Amino acid sequence: MHPAFVVYLKEVRENLRDRRTLTSAFLTGPLLTPLLFVVLINLAIHQQLEKAERPLKLPVIGASYAPNLVRALEAGGIVPQPPLADPEAAVRRQDVDLVLRIAPAYAAAWRKGEPVQVELIHDSSQRNAGTAVERVSRLIETYARQQGAMRLVARGLSPTLAAPVQVADRDQATAQSRAVLMFNMLPYLFVLTLFIGGMYLAIDLTAGERERQSLEPLFINPVPRGQIFLGKLAAICTFSAASLAISLLAFGMVGRFMPAERLGMEIDLGPGFALRVLVLQLPMIVLLAALQSLVAAFARSYREAQTYLSLLMLLPILPSVLLMVLPFKPQAWMYAVPLLGQHLGILDLVRGDGLGLLPLSACLAGTAFVALLAVAATLRLYRSERLAISA
Structure with a gap:
């Protein structure tokens, strides 16, 4: 059996028994986030409609x-x-x-x-x-x-003398495209779910093992450290992907209870949408896992790694803040920018426009390239003697 696969199975099996990791990866983010999102949207809609009608x-x-x-x-x-x-x-x-x-x-x-x-x-x-x-x-x-x-x-x-120019409003928005006004936070929530899904596992597999002094014995084995890192990285990616899949499933289920039609909107969060989002986020899964491993590797304790990754958690919110502060028309090159490309792509899916081959290719290629750089940087750190020294 390949050493990287052995490490992967070991880490997945051990962390499946860790209640904290399971809670963060499969419960807190994937399930509670869609539920809270739907509850808040419903309350806001009912409050506004009630004020407009009563x-x-x-x-x-x-x-x-x-x-x-x-x-x-x-x-x-x-x-x-x-x-x-x-x-x-x-x-x-x-x-x-x-x-x-x-x-x-x-x-x-x-x-x-x-x-x-x-x-x-x-x-x-x-x-x-x-x-x-x-x-x-x-x-x-x-x-x-x-x-x-x-x-x-x-x-x-004639009354028309007071209105020599009349405006005929020809709104080209469809019921589905108007849904972007309500669901423009979905891309951020999906990326945040990915981040939280793999965060505690990334901390435990680096800073946690250094704190428990179990990383040195692992490195003593006659196995290239690159294979050890790839096994750990695959385990983090598995938990992140599973967290996203659960979140997409939860949104697909609770999305049926959202009264979007009362606002003239239509939202489709079904299997087709979920599959496209999952494909769009595949390189992002690897990128975030590599960044989390890289940042956590600099920490000597579990708590210190939590502090570092809490600061890194601000990274996924940047595209959402950028689009709110500086609204602009999406350009083709923007899809190649990690996080921003996923954000624009998911909004295209919510709007019902679909995602063309060129934007999809740019999004996957651009994020995959940056993910490879992050993997290479983390792999270089794994090969240094500094990482093998326990706290």
Whole structure:
């Protein structure tokens, strides 16, 4: 039997008995992450839809100056409330989401046919107030357009004179492509699952063995250290791949309970999607395993390795942060950049556009090249005498 395969079987068998490794690789990341993701998305959707549909209580100052406007708001599901003495302070204290204030000069200006103004007092830093503000603003704008059209008709003019240019909205987004707005964190979650799935195993097979002083006896055996490293690397890759497979399976199951259709979206996280993501992440599995082994090899204790790898965990979030801060149109060369290529590729799959042969080849080749460099660097470290010295 090949020595690397012997090392692989030994490490897999021993770590299958390690409760901490099994919990991190097969439970914490792969199962809890999809469950929490779906629960949070469902709560957010239900909260927004409930705010958009239920009657909205709105304090109105000066309601008697514009009774027709108030009745129009009531027809749109707004429930006028008594005025507040200090509306600005009430909004800042978050006692109310917004307040409508109508000036005393409203009635006189309206009778003269002059433009009138109403105030919506709100705090834009309160995210939960955005739906209410948009809802009231839309109702007031609709009422304003209707009244403007009636004024033109009363003067014998066509209402179209006030709108010489009309915009016809031709949205080319499909129900599946709109799902990217909700599921744009999926690529990061998949990479994070890969990272966590192999992290504790990578720590145990390097820093852990140095701390237990079991690495020196292993290196004494008449087996090339490169084969020992390849066996350990294969074990880490196996746990990472299994963690990703469980996560994909979990997303495929819980994705059916996501009310995406209520937002006009469609998401397909079935077997076809899972298989494509798994193929896309194959070189990333090797790259992360090699980087984890490389970083953990510099640590002399298990705890020290945990500290180093916790800092390395910030690496997978970079593409997500980059796309949020600097949104840009994907270029062909970007697919060859590790992490960024996987991120863009998975978003293409979520959008339903598919992944062409050229982007797929660039993604696999670019990440595989960097993975080989990481493997070579770690292999060189394994051949040094420094690694054989226990803490």
